[in-house]
Amino acid sequence: MNTKTILAAPAYLHETLLHDLLDTHHTNALDQLAVVPFNALLPKAEYSSSYLLEKTFERIQTVADKCPHFVSMIHNPSFLKQLSDFRKDMAEYQIDIIDLPENDDFQKELKILIQCFYDLPVSSMNQIEYLNSTEPMHHVQIYPSYRSSLFSSKVISHMIKCGAQMMEQPQVHSYKTGRTALNRRQEIEACAQYIIEQNLSPEDITIVLCDSANDQKLIKMVFNRYHLPYGFVSTSEKSKVVQLFLSIMQYLKDQSLNSLIQYYHCACSDIEHFDAFIDYINMFIENTAQLSCPFTHVKDTFDQPSIFDERQKKQLIELEELAESVRSSLSIPEGQASLITAYDLVRQHSVVKDTDELKVFYRIKEILEAHYEVIHDEHMFDLICFEIESLNKSTSHSFINQICVTDLTHPVPVRKQAFVLGCIQSSFPDFKGCSGIFDEDYVSQVPGYPKKAVRQAFHFEQIAWIFNCAENIIFSASCADYEGKGRQMSIEIESRLDEKPVPWNIIKHQKKHRVEFKIQPDTAKDLFLKEGKLHGSISSFEKWFNCPASYFLSTGLRLRKQEYPEFNIALMGTLQHAILEEVMGTYHKNIHECTEEKLSEIVEKMFAPVIQLFTKKRSFLSVAKNRCARNMTLIFEFLNEMEQNTDFEPKKMEQRFKTVLLDDQTYSVQIQGIIDRIDMTHDMLRVLDYKSSHKSLSVSKIQSGLQLQLLTYLYVASELYHKTAAGCYYVSMKNDDIKAPVSKVDGRKLEIIDPDSTVEMDLWKQSHRLDGMTFEDTNMLDFDGIHIKGFKNGHPTKIYMVEDLTGFIQTIYQYLIDQVTNGHIALTPTEDACTFCDHFSICRFHSLKIKSIVPEELTAHFFKEVK
């Protein structure tokens, strides 16, 4: 440079300094005057730190056998970095190898390790050598700035010794006050409001973030909301290029499915239907080889008969087709020319369009080129990844005329008002002592290594600029993090305040908004009715009684959660139903003919396509299959005995129906459904419903419309087959634990009754009795009265009037249609309404639940016990 004057300053200050220079010279154009970073004044570094780390690594391997305590660490890049950093410290502080302590085996080994690469140059060798230079520096002016170490300060001092001049900074007397807020966001929000309320000019304001890594994003969020103009002096973020690169590298290293997926997530998530691809992999793909072949697993499976319905099949086949469309457009990074492939994949990726990411890309390129010859080495590979991982995307923004946002290590020129935010103990002064293998205990034994107190004082001196960074300074701290963990203001700051800290005054903006569950009757009719009929399944109508809002959302707006079929309780229920249908359809009343082997075959047959489909869950399914066979054996044991004790015969299985209720009214209800089983005698019928859980029929729930299913089935069946409705019952397929009987003291007789020799099976049967309602006082339902709850000596102890059945069905469905057509979609969930509801995000219910939506007087008179 043949420039006359050079001003050395950190890059982030160049713009400000250039403007200042032009202003000072009252011009808009200057030449022969340059503003440069400090490094430009120093000789160029001969070797990159990356290269030196590699060499250090090579040397260290040669002494591994002499270091038994550290032998397992010598391939570890972090460990290696600590060694090489300490070696750098030694060079900078002129510490000789002989000065290293050898008080125990560990220290002796450390010395051996350092000794082996001691002759290698260190990355700051150029600066160390510069200290011997006598080249005059009279043309250089140095702008005061933050020094990261005692050594860098020494280099600057040497420049001054050689004639460079330290630029004087205007001194300001600062008035320092303190503020507190609940959390970081409130702190920053209060600051934003203060700026606006006090009508401060952006160019007069500096904001210093003590915890810059965490608070930068908050500044962006809050200041953008308040439209405050700001510029970050320096930001550092994780680089996407690095993430992408590492994901490829990881895959090339382990070739696993997980790392390949991670790579796809980094590289391809923009591709259309990528979600289907990932869902498909999660459901069906077990290794990377399967990704090389077209996806046909679902289609192949569904070529065979299975228990899945058409909707489920369609769903999965569509998923497979979408996934296949993505799969065929992707490539798997290939092994041999791996590094070049990886590099090229990143090079062609859109992520490098970003200027800052591009800088990182070039750094990666340098690292890869520097290490290419040794990349095949497994440990070197880790070392390269380690180096790449440490790269960040850093940016500096203009803050001219804007609020200048900086951090402790980037001092800026004095302005009128400063806010130092995040002044909590963990962020200020945030001195980090020596840790790791060369911890304070170790360095205290090394002559020449600066004492901790000296380093700490130096660190404090470097960040003390914040106490004079403006005429008025507000130091602010939060009292807790978002999760309530308490914090305190930094003691070093609090002790320097001119006033005791007080809470920020925060304006709370808030406007309540809640969309009401309300629609006009006409809209309701348009929405729910089709040709004057309300269509649906009984469970959908039960949903209305459970919570009209939920019914509105699912039936009216047709909002349903998108879910693929998977192995869960619902599928298990379907399997059990299918097994029951098959067995009952084959053997009817003669279930005893279905031997354990035959049942096993049926179970096997039903499970086979499921296991074939969900290959990733084969272990769970295979255990489930065995457990299911065992459980079903018990159920059939019970059913068999039940069949022997009743005149009713199973006549209809999985009976589909579609019927219209209230046909003579303005609006009617069209119900459709499947009845699991209808048993008949010559003039009576009963309805059975298989349940995966223990379910009981409750009159109060029926009266509230919450249990309409069984009664509606019974009503429909009796209408359909013109037979008397004798009863309706749940059959439980669930095997819960049963508490064993215990001895107890009979209070009347005052004697201990030990449990009799009740057979365990009897207890089990008792717990599996059918549960429901009986309308006919007949012994034909259960001869011995031990298969239906509430039977004694073959007769029911409770009977309900069959007329109630008709009356109730008419009343409750009339009520339903009246309410629905009036637009009654209120958010009034009953106790269990929300358990399996998918609409929570829309209803936003946070209140107390109700017992019933149906007025008591409407249905309370139905179903009084006759007996």
Add this chain to the structure above:
Amino acid sequence: MRWSPNQQKAIDTIGRNVVVSASAGAGKTAVLTARLTKRVAKDHVPVTSILAMTFTEAAAAEMKSRLFSSLSNLLKDETDETQRQYLQDQLVLLGSAHVSTIHSFCLSLIKENYFMINLDPKTASNILSDEECTQLKEDAWVRAFNTMLQKDEKEFTELCNYFSGRSDDYEALKANALKLALVLSESENREETILRFKSYLQPVQTLSQVHPEMMNIFMEACRSYALCIENALDEALDIINKDQIDVASFESSVRLRKEKLVPLKDALELMNYTEVYRIIRNSCESPLGRVTKEEALKPVRKKIMDLCNDAVAFLIPEDQLIQSINEMSSYGHTLIDLADLIDQNYSQAKLDRQAMDFSDMEQFALKILLADNKRTAKKMQRQFIDILVDEFQDTNDVQNTIIELISRGNNIFRVGDIKQSIYRFRGARPQIMRDLIQTTAGSQEIIFLSENYRSCKSIVEYNNYLFDVLMNIHGLSQSYTDSDWVSIGTTGQDDHNEFPVEFHALSYEKTEEDEEMGDLKADYIARQILAMKQSTQFTKWSDYCVLVRSHAVKDKLRYSFDKYGIPNSMAVKSGFYKSISLQEIIAFFKLLNNPHDDLSMVTLLTSSMFKMSFEMCSKLRIENRNRSYYDVLKALNSDIIEHYHQVKEIYHTSGLFYAFKAMMEINDYYFMLPVQEKTNLDLFADRIYDFEQKNGSSLIQYLNFLAQIEDQPTSEAISSSTLDDVVRIMTVHQSKGLQFSVVFFWSTFGTRIMDNLEKCMIDSQMGLGLMHLSQPYRIKRPTLQRMALEHKNTLEEFEENIRLLYVATTRPQKKLIMVDQVKETYNTAPANLAMLSAKRGFSDMLLSGMEQFSGYHRVLPVVVTAEKVQGHSSSDTSQTEIIRYNKHVAAHQVQTPSSLEERVLPELNLSGYHANTRGTQLHELVEHLPCAPWTKQQIHELAPDLHYSDVHKMLQLGNNEFFLSLQSQTIHKEYSFIVRDGLSLSHGFIDYLAVSDNTVTLIDFKSDRHVTDELLKERYSGQINAYLHALHQLYPLHQLEAYIYSFDLNQMIKMN
């Protein structure tokens, strides 16, 4: 400050281990600070040689602050220069002093000594979040499942069946296996623990072969049953004696039953179960006289009957006991193996990710301290002259071992209060402190701080009486000794209220179900606070606090408080991901992935972001039944879709966090949310950011992650501080260390010991307590181990509950109001083990204390009406107009022309030859060579290593005719310039500038290979134009010309 003698002793005692038992409100923190100050300032122990471990980060920060301020005060008054310098040094070093939680200490220990256990140093800075842990554990479980299945399919299927009768259900097995895996991983010695747990489950032929520890506890359980019966029998006799009732046959039958129990003591000592079984049954079978006319005796007779029932149900014949032990043995072993595998898989997964979880902190620290003949422990012993442990009662075994390892044997100062140990569920073992206090051997000093400086006299006395009864119940291991009796510390604590302690016994006019009573209880408390605020000295909301046992009732309180407009704050343990705004934002993310997801779309449409009514949603649906809302709105050119696409674009360019940020800004969405929702979103923002930093920006990955954790109970963010004037609703645990003027305690009559309801109990000391399950009918009965563990757990739970009550009733300063619904009669008899065994809740405990205490207290019967009370709407002081900065600020630009080069991303250069280096070298040569032409010699002197071909290229440049023609002009090499044009600032260096009177010629040297002149022009025209623009301002009257000189082409290229 005047210290009490014991406080002074706690401050001064050195040279030996000290244990300070500090009751609630005893000024513990002040004493700690005084001791630390004295140690540093007077005894000259440097702050770096002190290790102080606290329970929370906040406590650590406060301790540092207090120490700083007391040392600063000393410094102000200090005149001795040496001492001043010393104090100043200590103040500087205080920032990095070891005052932290034990976990932070462990973490720093790991960071500094990771190599002792071959740990990757990155691990210590990669702490997994709860969500990440859950994911890894899930993987670990799946892999362990497969391994176990392969090992022994039949045995493992049996275990699956054991935990659930539902064929598809593995949840209970998973939950128990994971819980056990955690116990194993947190034990001091994992392998030893596994062997021990298995040893408790070994098959036996006689009861004498049962592990003695287990058998002991089982016999204790038998003893407890007998004790309860004896207590009840004594109670009956007391009543008979006290009331002089003549019930001869009943009395003699009671005495007979008692007599029949006499031989029990010997049988228990001999561990003779058969005899124990016989004796207790014999007593229970003995006739019990009737008390038909004596109302006073009826309850106690019933109690005797109930207890006998419990006892005979509990005691089963020996052969059955043995059978159940043997049949469940293999189940227990298989479960332990499964847990072991899960733990191994999980640990390996953490290692692979170079990450650790919270519980690893203690484990790794312990391993480090023990490694290599305790090298690190010895180092720590050298470093720390003083070790201080606060809240010592909540220490667990591993923590205690760590503390012992780093101590010199005489330098630990432990402070705590066993009575306030309420973290049993986290593994706290108050027994550690109890043992220490009871150990008189050695050089240990035990100090009791027995003054209370917090509460008024009546409250202090009430607590003395109450806990003297409760903590001294025969059969429990804790005690309230003379040293625990406290007195008020200052005269200012005398009573000024009429009844500082009240039990509000609620009854209802119309009895409804329990659930509604809970609502009315909340309603009552809310109205009481409203009334008291108007009529008493407690006029601020923040004077009041409501303490509850569990989070479950908080919703009821919040509902009532909101109804009456009482500003309140509570930390809700669950519901973070279910909070309204989070659901809305998650819906937005789902939409970004799939715009046709109508459920998410309607969530968003009806949110405060877009405020669409359901009427409108319905109309859109009616008109477009088969199209998604997205398609419909798009066809309508809705601005909603415009916003959607803007956010989507931001996601694509900047990632998840910035997409979230953009969502917040749509229609001032964030601005207008309630503060709780805002704070939840703040926390959510942090979590998105963290996710992105760790995993990248894949939306699919993020949605999958959310799907896995959305249903987990996660605490809402904390949105109010102690500075806010609100009523605080908190659990007793959360209230630890705090104090309030008025405390309402939500008392309860019943108590449920949840662990006892589990099919498999897991105890960190004794292992598994499995129920016996007889297959295939799933008949369930207890095993010996199960009965033993239930007994152990019940006692520990009772003790914990009493301590919890102690924490609750020692929070108030002026007034304690306990509230519960009572039946007509309630128990006022002294509390005993039988009462606790009947699982009576807090109210029974509190009322039994009332009976004995004669201070200013009362039980206040209150009849509550069941009518629903109309609530008041809260007085909302929030501002609805948003203040904003509204001036325009123009953006400044700064550029260096070299940044305008057209970029072509280069291929990887594997030749070892670096173009950049070469380019720099050629530029430097031009800069440093004299006027052209040059000689080889000149070039060689400046660049001895320059490649032959480049030497040739330099010579060609030196001989270039045009270049030579410029040499007579004024030459500037690396010509620096700064030019400002409006808001734009340009600066940089021009390679070569030749200036004559009329012309300025610039040359830019390029070393690009494989180029054409056209390509170079295209690539660098931006840069050259920027130079020309700058030169035009510096040389406005000169004619400007620009050239690129290409070394590759050996050509001077004129730029237009």
